[in-house]
Amino acid sequence: MKPFCYDYPHPAVTTDIALFTIREERLAVLLIRRRAAPFQGCWALPGGFVEMDECLEDCALRELAEETGVTGVYLEQLYTFGKPDRDPRERIISVTYYALAPSEILSPVAGSDAAEVAWFAMDALPELAFDHREVIALAQQRLRAKLDYSTVAFGFMQEEFTLGELQKVYETIRGEALDKRNFRKHILALDLIGETGTSRRVGNHRPAKLYRVQHPGAVLYIK
């Protein structure tokens, strides 16, 4: 007996989240291995059904936390996918989000519907369930575009970071090397980050000054 009844047919609504990070100088996305049918055993984006008393963004954050243990990421709505046959079970409309996290969010844990959780480099994606490859492609495209006119890149940084690290993020996402002096000039001219006064020593070379975002939480449109 199905207890939730309506006068007209209703689609199901899910959120799916493409969480990106940078690992080993490559853009990577977090996937889960599905425990249940359909696409059982297949890799997919974390996500799940919207509950009736939560807004879409809360749903995305909840599903991400439940299935992967990840919290505290930068999140933004991406696009809503709704082709009638995109899920074999029933009509499911998916509101997709993309999220960014610093690479130090390590070892996410498989939870609830996920048999396994892992980072995949964008150039080495496995077979994906549903239309999730399309979702990831769109998210990457959006990410690249926003790099130029917004401050999304800071979503990949920890609280304190060096300009070299930030430059690596830009280079990885754009897929090309950038001039060090021009990059530093550009970033510092935005007047969004400031020196912490300390520096970080890694490797056999000169330590780098550490910087911090001046007004955390504010992702701005620039220019």
Added chain:
Amino acid sequence: MKPFCYDYPHPAVTTDIALFTIREERLAVLLIRRRAAPFQGCWALPGGFVEMDECLEDCALRELAEETGVTGVYLEQLYTFGKPDRDPRERIISVTYYALAPSEILSPVAGSDAAEVAWFAMDALPELAFDHREVIALAQQRLRAKLDYSTVAFGFMQEEFTLGELQKVYETIRGEALDKRNFRKHILALDLIGETGTSRRVGNHRPAKLYRVQHPGAVLYIK
């Protein structure tokens, strides 16, 4: 007896469309007066429930046609709104679209759920149902932004148009006057439009050359 039953609660899903045009040198949006509750008699965006066998974009086009008689517009997904209490009836998630049409789409006709259809200038909007004011504001913001880095503006033009008309569109949306020579230089440098060879005579002054988009249907990102 409600015939559509599910194991879990399902939200309803609608599409809502903000159709813009330029009328009397002002940006205007097409609204309908609601025939039914809730917000009966209130102005609202055209839109309605997604049917189970149509994709979201088809739903938007169908609802726009049914309620206003308007067809053949440029359409793009805007954002998905899903706060739990945004509709008093039940949980309704709205996938919103914005659309553009040349000002010569006159006299849309009220159909189905619409008691009345009318254009409203953006600076003279009436009370609006649901969160539709927020939707329109977001659409206007997106429109302004895309004006700079895409060719959306052509969505407001008829098949043949003058550079003066095109400039008026840019000026209206940006809310500021533009230099004629710089504007023409910029637009022609895009190499997207070409002279038709003919000209149009309106008013007591020199006729203007007519232009046409070279590759219709292609809305491009520029620069």
Added chain:
DNA sequence: CAAGATAGTGTTGCACAGACACTATGTCAA
């Protein structure tokens, strides 16, 4: 202490955007 690795720093040239004013061609009214 020499080699190696990354940090950090300014100047120049060029392309593009914005400021700017006059002539051309039509209508209309006196």
Added chain:
DNA sequence: TTGACATAGTGTCTGTGCAACACTATCTTG
């Protein structure tokens, strides 16, 4: 017919912002 009016159409200059470019500084390691 002609002068007033209205919009169409056209080029130059100047400043600003972005890309190209090389060397010194500071640390570790052998």
